[in-house]
Amino acid sequence: MSKNKQIHDVINSDYKLGFETLVESDTFPKGLNEDVIKAISAKKEEPSWLLDFRLKAYKRWQKMDEPKWANLDYPKIDYQDIAYFSAPKKALDSLDEVDPEILKTYEKLGIPLEEQKLLAGVAVDAVFDSVSVKTTYQEELEKLGIIFCSVSEAANKHPEILKKYLASVVPVGDNYFACLNSAVFTDGSFVYIPPNTHCPMELSTYFRINALDTGQFERTIIIADEGSYVSYNEGCSAPSRDERQLHAAVVELVALKDAQIKYSTIQNWYPGDETGKGGILNFVTKRGLCKGDNSKISWTQVETGSSLTWKYPSCVLKGDNSVGEFYSVAISSKAQQADTGTKMIHLGANTKSTIISKGISAMHGVNAYRGLVRVGKNAHNARNISECDSLLIGNTCNAHTYPYHEVKNMSAQIEHEATTSKISDEQLFYIQQRGINPENAVSMIVNGFCKEVLKELPMEFAAEAKELLNISLEGSVG
Amino acid sequence: MGAFFKEKTMLEIKDLKVSINEKEILKGLNLDIKPGEVHALMGINGAGKSTLVKTLSAHYDCEVIGGSITYKKKDLLEMDVAQRANEGIFMSFQNPVEVPGVNNSYFLKTAVNEKRVYQGKEEVDAMQFLKHIKEQTAKHGIDRKLLQRDLNDGFSGGEKKRNELIQLLLLNPDLIMLDEIDSGLDVDAIKTVANVINAMLDGKKSILMITHYDRLLELIKPDFVHILSEGKIVKTGDYNLALELDEKGFEGIGIKDESK
Numbered sequence: 255m256s257k258n259k260q261i262h263d264v265i266n267s268d269y270k271l272g273f274e275t276l277v278e279s280d281t282f283p284k285g286l287n288e289d290v291i292k293a294i295s296a297k298k299e300e301p302s303w304l305l306d307f308r309l310k311a312y313k314r315w316q317k318m319d320e321p322k323w324a325n326l327d328y329p330k331i332d333y334q335d336i337a338y339f340s341a342p343k344k345a346l347d348s349l350d351e352v353d354p355e356i357l358k359t360y361e362k363l364g365i366p367l368e369e370q371k372l373l374a375g376v377a378v379d380a381v382f383d384s385v386s387v388k389t390t391y392q393e394e395l396e397k398l399g400i401i402f403c404s405v406s407e408a409a410n411k412h413p414e415i416l417k418k419y420l421a422s423v424v425p426v427g428d429n430y431f432a433c434l435n436s437a438v439f440t441d442g443s444f445v446y447i448p449p450n451t452h453c454p455m456e457l458s459t460y461f462r463i464n465a466l467d468t469g470q471f472e473r474t475i476i477i478a479d480e481g482s483y484v485s486y487n488e489g490c491s492a493p494s495r496d497e498r499q500l501h502a503a504v505v506e507l508v509a510l511k512d513a514q515i516k517y518s519t520i521q522n523w524y525p526g527d528e529t530g531k532g533g534i535l536n537f538v539t540k541r542g543l544c545k546g547d548n549s550k551i552s553w554t555q556v557e558t559g560s561s562l563t564w565k566y567p568s569c570v571l572k573g574d575n576s577v578g579e580f581y582s583v584a585i586s587s588k589a590q591q592a593d594t595g596t597k598m599i600h601l602g603a604n605t606k607s608t609i610i611s612k613g614i615s616a617m618h619g620v621n622a623y624r625g626l627v628r629v630g631k632n633a634h635n636a637r638n639i640s641e642c643d644s645l646l647i648g649n650t651c652n653a654h655t656y657p658y659h660e661v662k663n664m665s666a667q668i669e670h671e672a673t674t675s676k677i678s679d680e681q682l683f684y685i686q687q688r689g690i691n692p693e694n695a696v697s698m699i700v701n702g703f704c705k706e707v708l709k710e711l712p713m714e715f716a717a718e719a720k721e722l723l724n725i726s727l728e729g730s731v732g
Numbered sequence: 733m734g735a736f737f738k739e740k741t742m743l744e745i746k747d748l749k750v751s752i753n754e755k756e757i758l759k760g761l762n763l764d765i766k767p768g769e770v771h772a773l774m775g776i777n778g779a780g781k782s783t784l785v786k787t788l789s790a791h792y793d794c795e796v797i798g799g800s801i802t803y804k805k806k807d808l809l810e811m812d813v814a815q816r817a818n819e820g821i822f823m824s825f826q827n828p829v830e831v832p833g834v835n836n837s838y839f840l841k842t843a844v845n846e847k848r849v850y851q852g853k854e855e856v857d858a859m860q861f862l863k864h865i866k867e868q869t870a871k872h873g874i875d876r877k878l879l880q881r882d883l884n885d886g887f888s889g890g891e892k893k894r895n896e897l898i899q900l901l902l903l904n905p906d907l908i909m910l911d912e913i914d915s916g917l918d919v920d921a922i923k924t925v926a927n928v929i930n931a932m933l934d935g936k937k938s939i940l941m942i943t944h945y946d947r948l949l950e951l952i953k954p955d956f957v958h959i960l961s962e963g964k965i966v967k968t969g970d971y972n973l974a975l976e977l978d979e980k981g982f983e984g985i986g987i988k989d990e991s992k
Contacts, residue, residue, distance in 0.1 A: 679792055684829040686813035687789050687822075688843040688899060689850070698842070702833025702882070 285334045288312065291437055294338065298406040301413055311426045311436035318430045324593040325622040325654055328535060328562055336500055338438045338471070394455075399448040402457055405473050408444035415446055419477055423506040423543045423570070431502040431537040431564075435471050439504070442472035447482040447513070456712055458487040474505040478513035480546065485516040487715055501560075502537045511546030511573065518711050519555040519567075520719055522726075526561035528588045528617065533561025540567035541597075544576035544605075552579040553596070554710040556719040558726040561590060566624065568597035571605035571633075578607040581707040583719070585726045586619030586651070595625035595656075600636035600666070609640040612704045615651035616727055622654040629666040636666045644674040645703050647696065647727070675703075697724040742767050742804060742938050743788075743907060749798035749963075750780075750787050757783045759963035760799070765907070768935040772949055772974060773942045775960035776982055781942045782826065784960070785909045788940075789823045790816055803907070818850035820906030822899075824913050828892040831883040836895065837865075839883045844902055868901045872928050889916040897928050908932070910941040914948045926951030946978045961987050 282290060291312055295305040320331070395402050401412060408416045426436045447453055478484050488505075507515050517540075526533025536559075542551035553567040563586075569578025580596035598607035613621040621644065629636045644653035655672050677699050685695040700723055701708070708716050743765040750758040757780045765771055773781050787794040788801065790813045801808040808816065831839070845855040856864070869876040878887065878895050887895060893913060900908065908929070914922050929939065929952050943949065949957075949971065957974045959967040959982075966987065967973065977985055 678829075680829050681831050683789075683791060683813060684825065685831065685839070687817050687825075688839075688903065689814050689817035689846045690843055691814045691846070692812075694842070694846070698834050698839065699831060702831070702835070705833060 282337050284337050286312075286336070286338055286438070290338050294438060294440065298409070300406070300409050303413075303417065304409050307420070307426075308437050311433055312438075314427050315430070315433040315437055318427070318433055320430050324564055324624070325620065325656075326562055326564060326591050326593050328591075331500060331535065333434075338440075395453075398451055398454070400451065400453055401444065401446040403444055405439070405442045405444045405475065408475075412444070412446070415477065416444065416475070419475055419506065419508055420473075421506075423508060423541050424504050424539050429539060432504050432539040435473060435502050435504045435539070439471045439473035442474040442503070443476075443486075444474075445476040445484065445486065447476075447478045447484045449479040450481040451479075452482065453484040456485050456487050470499070470501055472503045474503070475508075476506070476515055476517070477508045478510060478515050478549075480510045481512040482510075483514045483516075485712060486518070487712060488517070488519045488521075499534055500537070501534050503539070505538070505540040505567075507540075507542035507551055509542065509544050509546065509549035509551050509573075509576075512548045513546065514550045514552075515542060516552045517542070517554070517567070518715055519553075519557075520711075520715060520722065521555065521557045521563075522559040522722055526589060533590075534559065536560035536563045536565065538563075538565040540565065541570065542568070542578070543570045544573050544578060544602075546576075547573040547602070548575045549573050550577040550579075552577075552581070552710070554579075554581040554707065555583070555594075556707070556711070556722065557582070557584040557592060557594060558722045560592075563590075563592040563594050565594045566596055568599065569607060570599045570601065571607065571636075572601045573605075574602040575604045576602055577605070579710075580607075580609045580611070581710045582611045583614070583704045583707045583723070584612070584621055584623075585614045585616070585723065586621045587614075587616040587726055589618045591620045593622045593624055595623045597626040597628070598638055600627075600629045600633040600638070603632065603634040603636075605633055605636050607636075607638045609638070609642070610706055611640075611642045612707055613642070613644045613653055614647070614700060614703070614723075614727070615644065615653050616647040618650050620652040620654075622656060624656040624658075626658040626660070627668055628660040629663050629668070631662040633663050634665050636663065638666075638668045640668075640670045642670075642672040643703070644672075645700065646674065646676040693724070693727075696727055700724075700727060740766050741802075743808075743940075744802040745799070746801075747799040748784075748787070748796070748801065750783055751795050751797050752783060752793050756797070757963055758787070761960075761964055763958070763965060765938045765940060767906075767938055768933070769956065770933070770939045770952060770954045771941070772954035772957045773940060773960055774944070774957060774974065774977060776987065779960040780963045781960055782911055785823055785911050785940065785942060788816075788821060788907075788909060789813060814846070815850075817903075817905075818847050821909070822903055822905035822907065823909045824893075824896045824900065824911060826911045826915065828884045828887075828896055830885045830887070832885045834883045836881055836883045837879040840865075840879070840899060840902055843899070847903060865898075865902065869898060872897075872901065872931065873924065874898060874901075874928075890918075890921055893917060893921065893925070897925060901928065901932070904932075906937055908937060908939045908941075910939065910943075912942055912944070914943055914945055919947075922947055923951065946974055949974050959985070959987060 288309060291308050292305065295308055421436060424432050427433055445457060476486055507517060509515050544551050551569050555567060557563055567580060571578050578598050582594065584592045584594050586592045595611060596609055609625055611623045613623055615621040623642045625640060627638045640657065642655050646653055653674055657670050659668055661668065677696065681699065682692060682695050685698060686692060701720055708719055711719055741764055745761060745763040748758050748761040749756065761784065775781055783794060787796060796809055804819065841861045848855055865876060874894060874897060878891055884892050884895060913925055926948065954971055957969050957971060958965045
């Protein structure tokens with residue numbers, strides 16, 4: 255408990271000295287067992303039901319096997335060689351200690367100096383600033399009855415809602431990584447929008463995740479009560495400095511009758527280098543339940559980072575007339591591998607889903623779209639439109655498409671379109687002959703290719719996404 | 733001639749040797765172009781006309797294996813594609829490339845601004861750009877609906893050529909290279925092309941055009957007509973050479989056509 259208070263004090267003050275020491279001393283020893291889970295729960299001062307939840311998940315996880323079906327190649331993960339409660343990045347004393355390459359990236363993104371320090375994991379008072387920024391929002395939101403806090407906070411302040419919805423969309427034993435997350439999750443957002451409330455601002459995890467310097471095992475839960483609306487942005491725009499590291503998050507969305515949730519992600523974890531050394535192994539389970547009639551859940555993701563991505567944001571369309579959408583841009587450059595897509599599970603009548611996936615491969619990148627459209631026997635007049643396009647840059651990259659369709663109701667209408675194209679030398683030459691440099695020429699074509707998805711992002715987010723696309727593909731054209 | 737003209741030379745090509753896929757196409761070509769001059773390049777297919785124009789634009793296919801090119805007193809071979817473009821070299825494509833997803837207007841505005849930045853000028857904003865486009869297209873009676881579409885995507889042959897003209901007008905280059913801009917165009921469209929080119933000729937801009945037809949040459953009177961054969965310029969004359977060629981054919985003026 256005393257350690258917990260120390261961290262809390264550091265975060266809430268501008269005490270810079272000793273931050274590194276504190277973090278180091280607070281890192282759990284490597285390894286996973288019941289004691290570690292109990293310690294995590296104790297640190298977070300969780301109620302006993304949540305500890306039980308974790309321990310049950312852990313027991314279950316021990317009996318499960320890591321999935322092998324994805325088109326991904328990575329060395330075996332030693333789960334006993336990971337610390338389960340730790341700031342994933344080393345805290346630094348000044349920007350001078352930060353990799354100059356990372357600083358260059360920040361400059362290109364136009365991130366102010368103070369924020370650069372924050373993003374790079376330098377111990378500064380900006381952490382405090384971001385907390386206060388959030389508090390200001392919180393007051394405004396509280397007036398409307400909107401809850402926006404960390405999961406740990408929700409466990410103590412709103413246990414009845416958390417208990418009701420935790421693992422209600424992604425069950426504990428859903429898959430290997432979700433099960434692991436259920437046992438060891440360390441942080442994440444909790445959002446509840448009361449009935450008939452239109453959340454007046456974009457909710458974002460941008461500050462909080464960076465501020466708390468966590469993010470290995472987040473758990474996010476968003477509940478939109480009847481007739482409400484929320485747009486939530488998840489920005490992992492900090493290029494991480496970590497060694498090869500596991501990131502296994504779970505996100506659960508619940509939209510009740512007439513509610514809408516729009517969830518946007520820009521994922522830019524550290525991708526590793528060209529030889530595939532370092533970078534994040536990103537195993538994420540994201541699922542939304544359109545529980546009530548006329549509800550809608552929309553996922554938009556721009557995946558530019560990670561060494562390896564295993565991610566299928568999905569929608570379970572249970573309510574009649576409910577709508578699921580998935581808009582995705584995934585880049586795999588350098589030695590990145592991405593196996594990503596979606597699942598649209600049509601259960602209710604007149605349910606509709608749209609899938610637009612844009613995969614871009616460059617250098618030695620491997621990109622796979624994997625998508626499932628399932629129409630249950632009671633889902634009369636279900637409709638799905640899928641469009642999966644791949645763009646190849648150069649001759650050493652790969653793109654794959656794995657669409658799966660399971661239809662048990664004859665009234666369903668399903669359309670699937672897939673294209674693969676390549677940026678041709680002649681296109682690049684033509685654009686350059688009009689005075690545009692090669693990198694801008696590529697970025698122009700790539701942005702054109704992705705524009706259907708980018709237009710789904712909130713405005714500031716879209717600008718950031720464009721910059722990121724350019725940076726991610728830098729050097730991919732010789 | 734001497735020093736006076738030498739000083740005013742825009743482009744000076746000396747003993748240029750170029751190969752494509754390790755096959756030598758240009759075999760020692762010499763050509764001088766001074767500001768304000770109009771040069772026409774004629775010759776049988778495979779003589780190396782397009783190769784010359786592409787080489788001047790730094791096309792990736794063309795490997796310079798000998799000789800030198802000086803442009804505005806600078807070594808052109810040291811510059812990359814975009815740099816040459818921003819130095820005022822414009823190549824109108826025989827087959828303009830389709831680029832789906834890239835808005836034509838956005839593309840052109842980017843190109844205009846890249847050039848302005850290169851010249852140390854301020855970028856134009858969308859409003860200024862639109863105003864400029866409206867003026868230029870209206871002045872020459874060119875339909876600007878093309879600008880709302882994606883770059884050459886699904887354009888007809890005529891639309892592609894018209895789009896090249898719009899780019900030409902807005903980028904306002906110094907050395908205009910036209911690779912068969914008249915091919916596939918009807919008489920009226922050729923007239924539009926000629927009107928635009930003639931309007932742009934201000935005594936400083938130079939033109940190097942490849943054409944098979946004397947129709948275009950009637951409308952844009954060349955100062956020099958060069959006949960290219962087997963990678964070299966074998967004959968140079970004035971407009972009368974084009975007329976002679978039209979009358980007698982290549983063999984009639986002593987050029988062997990080995991493709992026959």
